[in-house]
Every structure is written in structure tokens, then in C-alpha cells.
Amino acid sequence: MNKKFFFITICYNNLSGLMRTVDSLLAQTYLNWECIIIDGASKDGTPAYLQQLSEAQPNIRYVSAPDKGIYDAMNKGISHIQPCDYFCFLNSGDSLYAADTLIQLDRQLQAFAEQPPAIVYGDMCEEFADGKEIIKAAKRTFSLKKGMFCSHQSMFFHYRYASLRYDLGYKISSDYDYIVRAVNMLKHPSEMQCLDLILSRFDMTGVSNSRRLSGIKEDFRLRVKNGLCSPASSALYAARSVGLMNLKRFSYPLYLLMRSKTASNNQVM
Template sequence: MSSKFFFITICYNNLQGLRRTVDSLLAQSYSNWECVIIDGGSKDGTPAYLEQLSAIQTKIRSISEADHGIYDAMNKGISRIQPCDYFCFLNSGDSLFAPTTLEQLDGAIHAFGNQLPAIVYGHMCEEFADGKQIIKEASNTISLKKGMFCSHQSMFFHYRYAGLRYDLKYKISSDYDYIVKAVKMLKHPSEMQLLDMVISRFDMTGVSNNRRLSGIKEDFNLRVENGLCSPASSAVYAARSVGLMNLKRFSYPLYLLIRSKTTSNNQVI
């Protein structure tokens, strides 16, 4: 029996990115999926596009209304999940790696037999403005205090997580907090499985170092509040993230080399 996948996509004034996301879903060779799109009341033509899309695509539903930010919109999406096997947060600009991604994912999941994982995750492809593509491998070593071991676009959560919500007190790092809480809900480490496949693509043209610096500050508090480590240890991880952020900005090839040799943390910084 095939898996049913459900996607939550949020957007705001990013019609071009939203089209990219939707096109990647419609191009799938695998048909057992649905998507809900949460638009924050865009002014760039997105509401009209969504109205037309919903009229012809029964797999896609949408709402367009004001919200209180990214994570409020994602919570709205979670509350609209239909019964499924796994769900994924694939936001505007994100896309599935290939037309056969869901077909491959379904096969990989069912290879586990009756012991279906609670969380499955895989690799991601970073795409830059100059056309360069870099495969960013997810880590098979889980160390929550170091950060996100996988990009959220490449993670699929079992339907049992449909009751979990993003904490709105975090403006940037609530996805990290969400994953920490999701992993803590596992009954056994084997319930989370790394799949050796590239699942998603991420558009790197919108990455902001200023925003990342604010995220590092939130990460510091998040680690302490979740009991992952002491304030002193959290400060060390924060300093490390700042260093990697600056290295990535000025010498991306060297950043990749150091990351591959010295860290099991694959957080986008």
C-alpha cells in the first residue's frame, strides 16, 4: 500500500517562488499527495493565482489572509492537515529534488516493513544565484545541542505529529525548536531514519547573514530552555556558528571543507 504525503506550504509576496514549489509537486510521478498553501495576504498576485490553482487542482487547497509571521502561518497549515501517512513543510521557493522524489521516498519508507519510522529525512540541494548546485548531506549523527542535523524541507513527519505546534516566541529558530521537541517524542532512536537520497532543493539567493545572526541568538536560548546544555556550552556552540557563518560568507569552498571534516551538524547558516 502506498504512503499518502501531505505538504504545508507558506508564502508571502513570493509568487515566483510559490510557482516553483507547486510545479515541483505537480511534476511528481507519484500521485498520492495533497498540499495546503497558507498565504499571508500577499499583494503580488498570489491570491488570484491560488484561486485559479485551487479551481483546477483538487490536490491543492489554500487560504489567503493576514497572519502573525512565518510560524503562525505554519501552525495554520498544521491545523489543516488531512489524514495522511507523512507530512512535510515545503515553503514557497522550496521544491522537491526530482520528479521521482516521492516515488523513491515511498519505496524507501516501505522497505522498513511494518516498523514504519516516525521521522524520515534525507539530503538537500542548495542552489545559488550563479547556478551552482551543492548537495548538502544530512547527518547520521544526531546531536540536538549542535543544531539542526537536517534541513526541514527534507524531513517528513508521521501523522502522529499533527498535534505538535511551532512555538511563536521564537521568530527565527522555531523550526529548530520543533525538531528538538519532535525528536524528544520518539519512543526509540530507531524511529528516526536517514534515507540516502536527495529530497529537496533550497534557493540560497534569499539567505541573509543578518537574519542568521539573530537566529544564533535565539538558538542560544533555545538550547538552554530545552535542557540540551548549559549556558556556557550553548555560548560555545553560538560562537562556532558565528565563525562558520562568516567563513561561509567569505569562502564557501573552505566552509564546505571544514564542515565535512570537523562537524556532524549540517545546519544552514
């Protein structure tokens, strides 16, 4: 029997991005999926669009009401998860990589039929304003102290994680904290599997270095809070992140080269 996938999509005054996300779901040739859209009471026509969409697509539901920010909205989405096999956070502007992405994902999951992984993840395609696309490979071997090993758009969590919530104490880095806590809940490293599959697309035109710098400061705090390393070590990782941020800004090909130096096995270091 094929797997059922559930998507949580949050949005606020980003109707064009939301439509891109929804279109990628509706384009799937794999039909066993549902989506809950959490809108923060947008003023750009999003609520009217969502009402029409939900009437035409029974597997898409929505809530449109004020919230306390991104992670509060994501927690609201989690509370609306219906029984499924895996769920994914695919926010407005994000999209699945291709029309057959879910078919390919389901096919690869069949190999783990006897012991379904708790977390599966894969690669992502970054899209730039000039039309250029770069595949950002997920890390097979990684250290949680160094940051996120995969973009959250390309991660699928088993339904057992439906009770886990985002920490609203973080304004930018709660997704990193969520993944750290999710990985720490694993009983064995084999419960997390990196798939040879490009799962999502991400629009890079809105990326802000100033926002990333604020995230690095939060990353410093969460590493210490989660017991990943000492404050001194966390400061060194923060300095590394600043260096990579600047390298990414001035020479993206070199940044990718530096980032791609990972082993082929799936292991948490």
C-alpha cells in the first residue's frame, strides 16, 4: 500500500508564493496526500483564494487567522495533522521538485517497508533570479553542532513526531532546534535515512544575509541549550558560519565546493 503524505504550509501576504507551492502539489501524479495551509490573516487576497481552493480540492484545508509568527503558525499546522505516514513543512514559495517527486519518494520508502524510518531527507534545488538552478546536496555524514544538514523543505517526518512542537523562544532558528530535538529522539541512527532524491525547490531571491546573521546568533544559543557543545566551541562554529555566509555571498561556487566535502554514509557525528 502506498504511503500517505501530509503537508503543512504557512503563509502571510505571499499569494504568488503560495500559489507556486499549491501548484506543485496539484501537479503530483501521486494522489495520496493532504495539506493544511495556515494563513496569518493575509491582506493580499489569500483568504479568498484559499476558500475557493478548499472548495475545489477536498484534500486541501486551511485556517486564516492572526498568529504570533512563523513558528506559531507551524505549530498550528502540526495540531491539524491528520493520520498519515509522513509529514513535511512546505511553506509558501517552496515547492516539490518535480511532478513525480512523491511517486519516487514512495518507491524509495518501499525498501524500508519492514522498518519505516523516523526521518527521511534528500537534496534540494536552489533557484536564483537569473534562472540559474543549483542542486544543494544534503549531508550524509554530519555534525549537529555545525548546523542543519538538510533544508527543512526536503525532510519528511514519521507521524510519530506529530507531538513535537517548535520552540517559540527562537525567532529564526527554531527549525534548527526542532531538527536537533527530532534527531535526539531517534532510538538508532538507522531510523534516519538520506535518500538519493531531489525533493524540493527553494526560491533564493528573498534570501537576506542580515537575517542569516541574526540566525547565527540564535544558533550559538541553541547549541549550548541543547547540550551540543560548550559556549567556546559554539562561538567557533558561529565564526565558521559567518565565514561561510560571506563566502556564499561573494563566491557561491566556492561555497558549494567547501560545503560538499561530506562522506557517503549516513551517520550522525
